[in-house]
Amino acid sequence: MNKINTSSTSIKSHAFKTLSGKTPFHLVEMSPWPLLASLSIFNMPVGFIMYTRFHSAILLIVSSLLTGMVAFLWWRDVIRESTFQGHHTSYVVTGIKMGMSLFILSEVFFFVAFFWAYFHSSLVPSIEIGSTWPPVGIKPLNPFQVPLLNTSVLLLSGVSITWAHHAIQEGKYWKGIQALAITFLLGVYFLSLQLMEYKETSFTIADSVYGSVFFMATGFHGLHVLVGSIFLLVCLLRLYFYHFSKDHHVGLLAAAWYWHFVDVVWLFLYVSIYWWGS
DSSP states (O other), X not given: OHHHHHXXXXXXXXXXXXXXXXXXXXXXXXXXXXXXXXXXXXXXXXXXXXXXXXXXXHHHHHHHHHXXXXXXXXXXXXXXXXXXXOOOOHHHHHHHHHHHHHHHHHHHHHHHHHHXXXXXXXXXXXXXXXXXXXOTTOOOOOTTSHHHHHHHHHHHHHHHHHHHHHHHHTTOHHHHHHHHHHHHHHHHHHHHHHHHHHHHOSXXXXXXXXXXXXXXXXXXXXXXXXXXXXXXXXXXXXHHTTOOOSSOOHHHHHHHHHHHHHHHHHHHHIIIIIIITO
């Protein structure tokens, strides 16, 4: 009986070890990027305040460039660890998926705050804005013009990113590259349409609570589309250099999850702010 217990224990301990004799969990080495990233990101809002209050954009530009450089170098190290050094085992991949899921959940509540502000003001309009919604003097955008086109573009991009994911799972790398390129171009097209839309609006972010919530919600969504497009571009380059395989493509999976989250948020924005709110 003791021999059986001993053998089962040794089997379990062996199962939690890799070929090098270490546990399958990746313990990262000492890196300067977390400290530099926190300092540069902290200086970005400080630089933005200095730009708006004192018209000095030096700190904002420097911190933005430093953040981009740190992100590039940090992601380079992560790609090396996963692709060339083989540190991203199944246990590490599971942890990355869980971390990405929690990150998207936090982003959901980030947008919940904007929707809360919008419905708080629109369902019971105060007398200061004319007791009506949209407020007096605000001419909302036509939801069946550029906003509807933007909705179609994002929905189509959701189809193409799903196509890319399935192509990678089936080992069809060229089709995956095509689908990822289409998704990236659709994201860029969406951003260009949103920029044109902002130029055509008859109100600004300073025009009552409607303008504030409209530009904050749609603007931050556009920022997420920009980040997601960069995410897709990195995955496209990695796929071109054969960093992904049928069984190991967690980076592409995380990009697909993030992009679907962006799609769903836009649907809520379109229905509530553009269509119902007009």
